[in-house]
Amino acid sequence: MAWYPGAQRMELQPESDAQPAIRPTQFIVHSIVAPWSPRRTYEYWRDSTNLESHFGLGYDGDLAQYIGTETRADANAAANRRPDGTGAVSIETASNTAASDPWTAQQVEQLIRLGVWLHQQHKLPLRICRTHDDPGYGYHRLHSQWAVSGTACPGDARVRQFREVVFPGIVARATGQTSTAPKEDDMAAVDVWAYKNTKIETRDAYEILRSTNRTVEALRQQVTAQTAAIQAIAAQLGDDVDTDTVVAAVQQAIRDAVIRVDVDITGTQEA
DSSP: OOOOTTSEEOOOTTHHHHSOBOEEEEEEEEEOSSOOOHHHHHHHHHHHOSOOOSEEEOTTSOEEEOSOTTBOOSSSGGGSOOTTSEEEEEEEEOOOTTSOSOOOHHHHHHHHHHHHHHHHHHOOOSSBOSSTTSSEEEEGGGSGGGSSSOOOTTOHHHHHHIIIIIHHHHHHHHTTOOSSOOOOOOOOHHHHHTOOOTTTOSSOHHHHHHHHHHHHHHHHHHHHHHHHHHHHHHHTTOTTSOHHHHHHHHHHHHHHHOSOOOOOOSSSSOO
16 A cells, blocks of 8 residues: 655545555546545545545645555546456546636646656556556546546546646656756847847947937937027026026927937937
8 A cells, every 4th residue: 555645645444444455557637527625525535425536636736645556446447446456546636517627737736746656656657548458647538448438537628738738747757857948048248239230230239329329418418508598598588588488489499390300320420
């Protein structure tokens, strides 16, 4: 009898002691068609049915084990225990009441961890079961012999996750590989500033930035000088003249005259 150290132990009795031993060769995942915690699943197995799974997994990643993995659990029909003594380890996972939602990220992580442990503990081969009695990993509807009268469990979304995320994650982690693409190195700052698009510009980015800064500073100084000149002119017009009104009128005239201001960044004209 083997107990996974990553799960809370909630041992079902008398099933845990009374049911026959198995040699685990498969891992089959289910959706329980209810948003239940592992504790609620345990209570259902204990109080309401003669069925059970080895494990129960909640939405938030809480994981419980009800029966040791070398004891039969009745969740997989013909895969529970075969005449040769082999059998499947089963897990029921929380879902919505239509079993149409995907596993949460926490559920995916726990499924991967448990799958790796089963490979290490029981030597399950890292492949999806090719037939109903082929050792490996699978989901409830994968083979008809795993359900008494057919099933859609664990649902389309979770079947896709199993094939695209969960099982590849188990294989990657069990073999020491990474399941994510390697991160590209960041470009060094010196390389960013040295960048040139020679099709439209002969200077690098740093030269363009410096030229733009000089142009903006020249324009700022020019505006400051013009404002001072306008104020001096307005002061000569007499006490009856509103200096602020004159300044505003001149500045508006300048804006009207300059339809578009082009900041020169070509380097051909600098202050």
